[in-house]
Amino acid sequence: MRERFRVVGGAHLVGEVRVVGAKNSALKLMAVALLAVGRTTLTNVPAIADVTIMAELLRRLGVGVDYDAAAGVVVLDVPERIGHRADYELVRALRASISVLGPLVARVGEADVAVPGGDAIGSRGLDLHAAGLEALGAEVHVTHGYLVATAPRGLTGAEIRLDFPSVGATENILTAAVLARGTTTIDNVAKEPEIVDIAQMLISMGARVEGAGTSRITVHGVEALAPTEHAVVSDRIAAGTWAFAAATTRGDIEIVGGVADHLRAPLGALESAGCHVEVTDRGFRVSAVDRRPRAFDVATLPYPGFPTDLQPFALSYNAVADGSAMVTENLFEARFRTVQELARLGADAQVDGHHVMTHGVPILSGAPVESSDIRSGAALVIAGLVAEGETLVSGVHHIDRGYPRFEEALRAMGAEVTREPDDEPPFA
Numbered sequence: 001m002r003e004r005f006r007v008v009g010g011a012h013l014v015g016e017v018r019v020v021g022a023k024n025s026a027l028k029l030m031a032v033a034l035l036a037v038g039r040t041t042l043t044n045v046p047a048i049a050d051v052t053i054m055a056e057l058l059r060r061l062g063v064g065v066d067y068d069a070a071a072g073v074v075v076l077d078v079p080e081r082i083g084h085r086a087d088y089e090l091v092r093a094l095r096a097s098i099s100v101l102g103p104l105v106a107r108v109g110e111a112d113v114a115v116p117g118g119d120a121i122g123s124r125g126l127d128l129h130a131a132g133l134e135a136l137g138a139e140v141h142v143t144h145g146y147l148v149a150t151a152p153r154g155l156t157g158a159e160i161r162l163d164f165p166s167v168g169a170t171e172n173i174l175t176a177a178v179l180a181r182g183t184t185t186i187d188n189v190a191k192e193p194e195i196v197d198i199a200q201m202l203i204s205m206g207a208r209v210e211g212a213g214t215s216r217i218t219v220h221g222v223e224a225l226a227p228t229e230h231a232v233v234s235d236r237i238a239a240g241t242w243a244f245a246a247a248t249t250r251g252d253i254e255i256v257g258g259v260a261d262h263l264r265a266p267l268g269a270l271e272s273a274g275c276h277v278e279v280t281d282r283g284f285r286v287s288a289v290d291r292r293p294r295a296f297d298v299a300t301l302p303y304p305g306f307p308t309d310l311q312p313f314a315l316s317y318n319a320v321a322d323g324s325a326m327v328t329e330n331l332f333e334a335r336f337r338t339v340q341e342l343a344r345l346g347a348d349a350q351v352d353g354h355h356v357m358t359h360g361v362p363i364l365s366g367a368p369v370e371s372s373d374i375r376s377g378a379a380l381v382i383a384g385l386v387a388e389g390e391t392l393v394s395g396v397h398h399i400d401r402g403y404p405r406f407e408e409a410l411r412a413m414g415a416e417v418t419r420e421p422d423d424e425p426p427f428a
């Protein structure tokens, strides 16, 4: 059943919100568990549908998976013999499934992983993943919609340089190299906190990994890894969402469990725009109660630059902030679906290639809008909070993928947001 949020405008979000482990780390760490026979425990796992899909994918590989969503714990029991196929049905539902590629080639010497179809945020290749595994000695080809990688005699360390610091490619090459013979160096890697999280888990399993969080990772291969217990790193994108929610609604939110250090670019921008940002004992706090913050220019970049996943929130913010500003998307094509929906709410925003120019208006005007992905959906809900009247945000299943019980968190901070059945047909 389709659902929508009914959002009543006019709230200033005030209070506190708790942020748990990152979706984009938890899913990858579940795949990392494949590297060791035995029981691995992950804690601080978010209660979202994507974890259930990843659990199903791992079960089909022969892994015992026990997911206690309320407790935020996943226990993975990995047998000696595991399968090597990730079906299209699951990869299509969860693009992060591609992260089983590296661990499977390393553990089993073979992986058949469906090539994900195009999704709502632009095309994303797998060429860097494939080139990295080939450099480690795997044979890689695409057949009948599956990326097939084989390394019957195991992988061998190599010197690899990525043309672009892809998060997914860095992960798959790293998780393959840990069991390769000899030393691997990977240059121009992604530096995201989620990469550091994976490296820390690998190290606790007995892997020899150096340099995660810098542009060069060195891996000295080991024979085998051991299961471990690991807490998922805090979700910086969820935390950043709440930071923008506070700034956009001119509220005051303490983001408990948030790590300000992982959000230097966005929090720095909000601070320069007139918001108050403060690190607290439990996380950090963002407020903008005393004045209308200024619009600011943003260009998305790989970490530590401004995250592309927060770009829709910068658009909602600039739509009502004081002045004109430009948002530039450098990572994905066609990631501007939020703009046409914001325009329906009365935002003054024009797309020009990979730029969006906005001229802030004091208040938006409620209307029905449609989410196209996790982040745009959440950004539209925030826009609805600064719109006069009611905004109906369709496609709530997108929002549920990234934000456990989003509406409850909003209500606890004074918003009027309700979930209801959506009888309108989805727009084409």
Ligand code: UD1
Pocket (backbone or CB within 6 Å): 024, 095, 096, 123, 124, 125, 126, 127, 128, 129, 130, 164, 165, 166, 167, 168, 169, 308, 309, 331, 332, 333
């Ligand atoms: C991850 C995140 C996603 C985030 C993105 C960038 C997960 C599940 N998703 O996605 O939320 O927006 O990082 O921070 O963690 N590319 C290639 N060839 C490749 C790989 C990537 O050309 O082999 C290109 C893509 O088309 C894209 C860019 O590199 O334009 C970034 O992709 P990448 O960093 O790999 O993002 P993901 O890991 O897919």
